[in-house]
Amino acid sequence: MALILCDVGPRDGLQNEAVAFPPVVRAELCRRLAGAGLPRVEAVSFVREDRVPQMAGAEEVAAALPDGAARFSGLALNERGYDRLVAAALPEVHVAFAATESFQQRNAGSSVEDGLAMANAIVARARADGIEAIVTLSVAFGCPFEGRVDPERVVELAAQVDADEVVLADTIGVATPRQVRGLVELVAGLGKRTGAHLHNTRNTGYANAVAALEGGAAVLDASVGGLGGCPFAPRATGNIATEDLVYLLEGEGIPTGVDLDALIATSEWMAGRLGRPLEGLLYRAGRFPSS
Amino acid sequence: MALILCDVGPRDGLQNEAVAFPPVVRAELCRRLAGAGLPRVEAVSFVREDRVPQMAGAEEVAAALPDGAARFSGLALNERGYDRLVAAALPEVHVAFAATESFQQRNAGSSVEDGLAMANAIVARARADGIEAIVTLSVAFGCPFEGRVDPERVVELAAQVDADEVVLADTIGVATPRQVRGLVELVAGLGKRTGAHLHNTRNTGYANAVAALEGGAAVLDASVGGLGGCPFAPRATGNIATEDLVYLLEGEGIPTGVDLDALIATSEWMAGRLGRPLEGLLYRAGRFPSS
Numbered sequence: 001m002a003l004i005l006c007d008v009g010p011r012d013g014l015q016n017e018a019v020a021f022p023p024v025v026r027a028e029l030c031r032r033l034a035g036a037g038l039p040r041v042e043a044v045s046f047v048r049e050d051r052v053p054q055m056a057g058a059e060e061v062a063a064a065l066p067d068g069a070a071r072f073s074g075l076a077l078n079e080r081g082y083d084r085l086v087a088a089a090l091p092e093v094h095v096a097f098a099a100t101e102s103f104q105q106r107n108a109g110s111s112v113e114d115g116l117a118m119a120n121a122i123v124a125r126a127r128a129d130g131i132e133a134i135v136t137l138s139v140a141f142g143c144p145f146e147g148r149v150d151p152e153r154v155v156e157l158a159a160q161v162d163a164d165e166v167v168l169a170d171t172i173g174v175a176t177p178r179q180v181r182g183l184v185e186l187v188a189g190l191g192k193r194t195g196a197h198l199h200n201t202r203n204t205g206y207a208n209a210v211a212a213l214e215g216g217a218a219v220l221d222a223s224v225g226g227l228g229g230c231p232f233a234p235r236a237t238g239n240i241a242t243e244d245l246v247y248l249l250e251g252e253g254i255p256t257g258v259d260l261d262a263l264i265a266t267s268e269w270m271a272g273r274l275g276r277p278l279e280g281l282l283y284r285a286g287r288f289p290s291s
Numbered sequence: 292m293a294l295i296l297c298d299v300g301p302r303d304g305l306q307n308e309a310v311a312f313p314p315v316v317r318a319e320l321c322r323r324l325a326g327a328g329l330p331r332v333e334a335v336s337f338v339r340e341d342r343v344p345q346m347a348g349a350e351e352v353a354a355a356l357p358d359g360a361a362r363f364s365g366l367a368l369n370e371r372g373y374d375r376l377v378a379a380a381l382p383e384v385h386v387a388f389a390a391t392e393s394f395q396q397r398n399a400g401s402s403v404e405d406g407l408a409m410a411n412a413i414v415a416r417a418r419a420d421g422i423e424a425i426v427t428l429s430v431a432f433g434c435p436f437e438g439r440v441d442p443e444r445v446v447e448l449a450a451q452v453d454a455d456e457v458v459l460a461d462t463i464g465v466a467t468p469r470q471v472r473g474l475v476e477l478v479a480g481l482g483k484r485t486g487a488h489l490h491n492t493r494n495t496g497y498a499n500a501v502a503a504l505e506g507g508a509a510v511l512d513a514s515v516g517g518l519g520g521c522p523f524a525p526r527a528t529g530n531i532a533t534e535d536l537v538y539l540l541e542g543e544g545i546p547t548g549v550d551l552d553a554l555i556a557t558s559e560w561m562a563g564r565l566g567r568p569l570e571g572l573l574y575r576a577g578r579f580p581s582s
Contacts, residue, residue: 177542200494207539281494
C-alpha cells in the first residue's frame with residue numbers, strides 16, 4: 001500500500017497564521033501544491049467566518065480549484081459545514097473531534113460523545129453522497145488540559161468511528177516515537193486506514209512520522225513549509241513541513257510522487273507572502289545532493 | 292550499555308556563532324551543562340585564535356571548569372593542539388578528520404590519509420598519557436563537494452582508527468534514518484564504541500538519532516539549544532538540541548540522567564546572551580506534561 005501525503009497547509013496551516021489571506025491566494029497555494037504532485041490537499045474549512053477570518057470565502061477557494069489528480073478536501077465540524085462542502089462540490093470531507101473531554105469542551109463546546117456522534121452523522125451523509133469522509137481524532141497523544149492520553153481510550157473512540165479512515169492527531173506536538181508507533185499499530189489493527197497528523201512543536205515530528213510508518217500508517221498529514229502553529233502554545237511551531245518530510249521519505253526509499261523542487265519553490269513563495277521565514281528547514285538549506 | 296550524551300555546545304556550537312564570547316561565559320556554559328547532569332561536555336578547541344576567535348582563551352576556559360561527574364574535553368587537530376590540551380589537564384581529547392578528500396583538503400589542508408595518521412598519532416599519545424581519545428569522522432554521510440559518501444569507505448577508515456570510540460558526523464545535516472542506522476551498525480560491528488554527531492539542517496536530525504540508537508550507537512552528540520550552524524550552509528541550523536533530544540529519549544524510555552528543566556534554563560540563558568531565539572524548540576514550547 002503506497003503512502004499517501006495530505007498537505008494541510010491551506011487549512012490547518014493558514015488557519016493558525018496571524019495574516020488572513022484572501023481566497024485567491026489560498027486557491028493559488030492549493031494549485032501549487034496540486035502541481036507539485038500532492039495527492040491530497042486540505043483546501044478549506046467550512047466554519048463561521050466571524051470566528052475564523054483566515055478561512056473566510058471557502059466557497060471562492062473551492063470554486064477556483066483546478067481539475068487534476070489531486071483530491072481537495074474541506075473541514076466540516078457540523079452539518080451546516082457539511083452542507084456548504086456539498087454545495088461547493090468538494091470530493092472529500094474532514095471531520096474532527098477530540099479524544100479528551102476538556103479539549104472537546106473548550107474547542108467545540110460539546111462532549112466527546114457528541115463530537116463522535118456528529119462525526120458519524122457526517123460520515124453517514126458523505127457515504128450516501130459519494131463523498132470520502134476522514135475523521136481526525138484531535139489530541140490523540142496528549143492534551144494541554146489532561147496531559148498524556150490513554151491509548152486505550154483513543155482506540156475505543158476510533159473503533160466507534162464509522163469512517164474507513166481515521167487520522168490520529170498530535171495537535172499540540174507532544175508525542176514521541178514509541179507512543180506514535182504503538183497507537184498507530186492499535187488503530188490500524190482495527191482494520192481502518194490509519195493516518196498521522198504530526199506537529200513538530202518539540203522537534204519530535206519527523207521521528208514520529210517514521211514511527212507512524214513503522215506502525216502501519218497509510219496516510220501522513222504535513223503542511224508546506226511547516227505553515228501554521230498551535231493556538232495552545234503561542235511560541236510553538238506547527239505541522240511537520242511537507243518538503244522536509246518528502247526529503248526524509250526519499251532517503252528511506254519510500255516513494256511519494258511529489259516534486260521536491262516544486263514544493264521548495266512553494267515554500268519560498270509562501271515565505272514571501274507571509275514576510276517571514278517558515279519553520280521548514282529544507283527550503284532554506286537546499287536539497288542534497290542538489291537537483 | 293547506557294547511552295552517553297555529549298554536549299558539544301561550548302565548542303561545536305559556539306564556534307559557529309557570529310558572536311565570540313569571552314572564556315568566562317563559555318566556562319559558565321560548561322558549568323551549567325555539567326550541573327544539568329551531562330556526562331560529557333566538549334568545552335574547548337585548541338586551535339589558532341587568529342583563525343577561530345570564538346575559541347580564543349581555551350586554557351582560561353579549562354582552568355575555570357568545575358570538578359564533578361562531567362568529563363570535559365577539547366578538540367585538537369594536530370599535536371600542538373594536543374600539547375595544549377595536556378597542559379590544560381583535560382581528561383578527554385576529540386580529534387576529527389573528514390571521510391572525503393575534498394572536505395579534508397578544504398577544511399584542514401591535508402589528505403584523508405594524513406588526517407587519519409594525525410588522528411592516530413594523537414590517539415597513541417593520549418593512550419600513553421591516560422587521556423580518553425575519541426575520533427570523529429566528518430562528513431561521514433554526505434559531503435558538500437562530493438555528495439553522498441560511500442558507507443564502505445567510511446567503514447574502511449573507521450577500521451583504521453586506533454581509538455576505542457569513533458563518532459560518525461553528519462556535518463552538513465543531510466543524512467536520513469536508514470543511512471544512519473546502516474552506517475552505525477557497520478561501524479559498531481567493528482567492535483568500536485560508536486557515536487553519532489547529527490545536525491538538524493534538514494529536519495532529519497532527531498529521526499536520525501533514533502535510527503542511530505537502533506543501529507547500536509552508544510554515544511550521541513548534541514548541543515544545548517541547538518547552538519551552532521554550518522559554515523557550508525549559511526541559512527542552515529546546527530546540531531540537534533540536547534534538551535529536545537532528551538525529551539524524545541525520555542519518551543522512548545531511555546534514561547539519560549539529565550535534568551531537563553536545568554537544560555531548558557540553560558538554553559533560555561544562552562538565548563539571552565546571544566540576543567536571538569535558538570533553534571531548539573522545547574525550551575520555547577515547554578516540556579510535557581509540565582514539570
